[in-house]
Amino acid sequence: MSDLLARHRAVIPNWVALNYNEPIEIVSGKGNRVVDADGKSYLDFFAGILTNMIGYDVPEVREAVERQIATGVVHTSTVYLLRGQVELAEKIARLSGIPDAKVFFTNSGTEANETALLLATYARKSDQVLAMRQSYHGRSFGAISVTSNRSWKNNSLSPLNVHFLHGADRQLAQFRGLSDADYIKVCVDDLRHLLATAVSNDVAALIAEPIQGVGGFTMAPDGLFAAYKEVLDEQGILFVSDEVQTGWGRTGSAFFGIQNHGVTPDMMTFAKGLGNGFAVGGVVARGDLMDALPAAGLATFGGNPVSMAAANATLDYVLDHDLQANAARTGKIIIDGLREAAQRLPIVQDVRGKGLMFAVELESPAQAARFMEETKKAGLLAGKGGLYGTAIRMAPPLTLTVDEAAEGLGIIVNALEVINAEAAQ
Numbered sequence: 054m055s056d057l058l059a060r061h062r063a064v065i066p067n068w069v070a071l072n073y074n075e076p077i078e079i080v081s082g083k084g085n086r087v088v089d090a091d092g093k094s095y096l097d098f099f100a101g102i103l104t105n106m107i108g109y110d111v112p113e114v115r116e117a118v119e120r121q122i123a124t125g126v127v128h129t130s131t132v133y134l135l136r137g138q139v140e141l142a143e144k145i146a147r148l149s150g151i152p153d154a155k156v157f158f159t160n161s162g163t164e165a166n167e168t169a170l171l172l173a174t175y176a177r178k179s180d181q182v183l184a185m186r187q188s189y190h191g192r193s194f195g196a197i198s199v200t201s202n203r204s205w206k207n208n209s210l211s212p213l214n215v216h217f218l219h220g221a222d223r224q225l226a227q228f229r230g231l232s233d234a235d236y237i238k239v240c241v242d243d244l245r246h247l248l249a250t251a252v253s254n255d256v257a258a259l260i261a262e263p264i265q266g267v268g269g270f271t272m273a274p275d276g277l278f279a280a281y282k283e284v285l286d287e288q289g290i291l292f293v294s295d296e297v298q299t300g301w302g303r304t305g306s307a308f309f310g311i312q313n314h315g316v317t318p319d320m321m322t323f324a325k326g327l328g329n330g331f332a333v334g335g336v337v338a339r340g341d342l343m344d345a346l347p348a349a350g351l352a353t354f355g356g357n358p359v360s361m362a363a364a365n366a367t368l369d370y371v372l373d374h375d376l377q378a379n380a381a382r383t384g385k386i387i388i389d390g391l392r393e394a395a396q397r398l399p400i401v402q403d404v405r406g407k408g409l410m411f412a413v414e415l416e417s418p419a420q421a422a423r424f425m426e427e428t429k430k431a432g433l434l435a436g437k438g439g440l441y442g443t444a445i446r447m448a449p450p451l452t453l454t455v456d457e458a459a460e461g462l463g464i465i466v467n468a469l470e471v472i473n474a475e476a477a478q
Contacts, residue, residue, distance in 0.1 A: 305408025
């Protein structure tokens, strides 16, 4: 065991998981590759859990941050005007499509979802919230209450009265084999039945990930949330789209994941990739919802000048280089290649994804762990997830090149072939 690993285990909680039998320390990065402390290079297909959105050592981001640090002002708090905060909020409000939108910045997706839940429950004067089965919305008390994955819930206590919906669970026997249209109809019927039986009046909101992150990139068929929103609108129930992992063009087919459903939500939460590694999250919501809170509020580090410099530069880079289109192009290479390979690899139970957000479902957690070790050896970083720990989830930086997509696909397929051969013995 390395000295750093021993020190980690002595002072870091044992529930802070580390990847790999021999965890690595990443010490440098350039483009879409990183180097560990032993000098080994890896093509990064996990991007710090979808956070290093445009790769490593990007001059535009580095220089923007260095310019801000050179002023001597790293922090002032939101009690002063922050030019970078206003500029970034203007861009996000415009891109969101939400009418009369306002933006509140936080430090993380967990904080963003807490803020959205506060806005919704205050607006509707109700603690009743709907969420999706298999969801994950963060690690805090309120965010855990709308998380529907037992591996990530520490207790059953909750500040909210939560009911969980179907919509991303087509693997269940009662849904398997249904067409998209039939599955959507069944799910909408279930929503109507739940609203008639399990709740009282004035449900606050539905919060949902367009593609479930920790859930292993499981997703509702396009159009489900539009059908849900028709029902929600009948009762004035608000809709919150958790875009922490699906935002900024990652799905390739839309700039925000919920747009694949043809829906404009009342609120969207965001974080992760926006700062390309710098801590930034937030909520963009209808102005009337955002302005309604009666008490004073702030986020001490939310909107801080350094994170805003990084986020403005990152978002500008995504837009200027049309990285949404690149996600569609390179993601198709990988997803199509994985689906083709899956036809001859019995261990592969499913291949799913959109753009540069894709997953391979294997037969067992042991196979998923084996995949992680095999791809690490071959020089590729990936992630695990899924309700039962059987999914490999990958989300490279949006700057992935066509050559790197082909390289990564080759490593993934080779690893699957090795595991498939082992399973056949």
